[in-house]
Amino acid sequence: MLLEKTRFPSPNKQIRLFTVTYLSQGLKVKGLLAEPAAPGRYDGFLYLRGGIKSVGMVRPGRIVQFAVQGFVVFAPYYRGNQGGEGNEDFAGDDREDAFAAFRFLQNHELVKDRRVHIFGFSRGGIMGILTAIQMKSAAASFVSWGGVSDMVLTYRERKDLRRMMKRVIGGTPEKVPQAYARRTPFDKIARIEAPILLIHGAKDQNVSIEHARRFERELIKRNKPVETWYFHSFTHYFPPKENRRIVRKLAQWMKSR
Numbered sequence: 644m645l646l647e648k649t650r651f652p653s654p655n656k657q658i659r660l661f662t663v664t665y666l667s668q669g670l671k672v673k674g675l676l677a678e679p680a681a682p683g684r685y686d687g688f689l690y691l692r693g694g695i696k697s698v699g700m701v702r703p704g705r706i707v708q709f710a711v712q713g714f715v716v717f718a719p720y721y722r723g724n725q726g727g728e729g730n731e732d733f734a735g736d737d738r739e740d741a742f743a744a745f746r747f748l749q750n751h752e753l754v755k756d757r758r759v760h761i762f763g764f765s766r767g768g769i770m771g772i773l774t775a776i777q778m779k780s781a782a783a784s785f786v787s788w789g790g791v792s793d794m795v796l797t798y799r800e801r802k803d804l805r806r807m808m809k810r811v812i813g814g815t816p817e818k819v820p821q822a823y824a825r826r827t828p829f830d831k832i833a834r835i836e837a838p839i840l841l842i843h844g845a846k847d848q849n850v851s852i853e854h855a856r857r858f859e860r861e862l863i864k865r866n867k868p869v870e871t872w873y874f875h876s877f878t879h880y881f882p883p884k885e886n887r888r889i890v891r892k893l894a895q896w897m898k899s900r
Contacts, residue, residue: 644747646671651703657681658710660703663717664727667743668736673727674719674744675701677710684755686783686898687748688714689774691741693765693789695731695807696724708887709762712894715753719744733766733811734794734826738773745778760897761785761837765850765879768792769826772858775835776828782837784900786893789843789850789879792858794826800851829861838900839869840893844877870896 647664661676679685688709693699701718710716719740722729731737749757760783763771768790775785791797795816798808805815812826813819839862843855852873862869872889874881881889 644743644750648676651675653677653707654704655707655711658707660707662725663747665719665743665747667719667722667740668729670722670728672719672722672729672740672743673725674717675703675706676718677706677714677716678753679710679713679715684753685713685715687751687754687757687759688716688897689741689745689748689759689761690716690718691761691763691767691770691774692718692721693767695733695766695811699765700724708890709894712891713898714760714894715748715751717744717748717751731811733808734769734773735812735822738770738777741770741774742777745774745782749781757781758783760900763787763790765789766791768850768854769794772832772835773828775837775839776831778837779834780836782835784840784897785835785837786840786842786897787855787858788893789847790841790854790858791850792827792854793829794823796854796857797850798823801849829858832858832861832867833865835862835867839867840896841869841871841873842889842893843871843873844879844881845873845875846877847879849879 651660653660659678748759768787841855
């Protein structure tokens with residue numbers, strides 16, 4: 644699956660960064676890989692970004708922030724970005740980019756016992772749900788931070804995204820309900836076997852906390868293990884000090900699963 648691995652400047656000498664080209668459905672897709680420089684083997688950490696195209700692009704500093712907690716982190720850019728082939732389609736076929744990235748981490752030489760955690764931020768939340776469904780017991784854990792869970796709710800809430808969503812998904816929820824249902828897989832979450840942590844700010848106006856609450860309710864209905872860290876005073880972006888604290892805390896949560 645790995646086609647190319649090129650060194651990328653790292654802001655932290657403890658972490659090696661690389662741009663990676665890997666295969667997904669026969670397409671050459673790009674991503675950013677972070678490896679701890681210290682000898683050893685580590686858990687894998689699949690970082691699923693938010694946004695689309697250049698909006699919400701993977702930031703090296705964010706990837707390094709998780710890698711220094713003792714993970715091999717891989718963040719796919721998704722198809723059609725940073726020179727990759729194909730076209731990103733907002734949790735449509737580009738979900739395969741996340742699946743292939745998960746398998747890439749499982750087979751990484753520094754990942755111990757094929758242990759890979761899934762982390763989704765914002766739009767990456769729905770990518771994470773889809774990946775957790777696909778990987779079942781192979782996923783060590785799944786964390787959704789400010790994550791999307793319901794694409795129809797996203798369409799209703801985000802008027803600024805409607806034109807893009809109609810273009811990429813193929814229409815409105817009324818015109819192409821099956822396309823939105825495919826991207827809102829609540830009917831398949833019984834297949835998830837990984838423990839789940841939901842992190843969300845109650846004042847989030849990018850992805851409302853209703854996304855987390857809906858997902859939580861659906862998981863509880865199916866007797867799935869779910870933990871929630873809801874923060875009443877935070878928006879989509881947490882204050883830097885709190886962000887760092889929560890990153891350390893969630894890293895410990897992951898490793899204890």
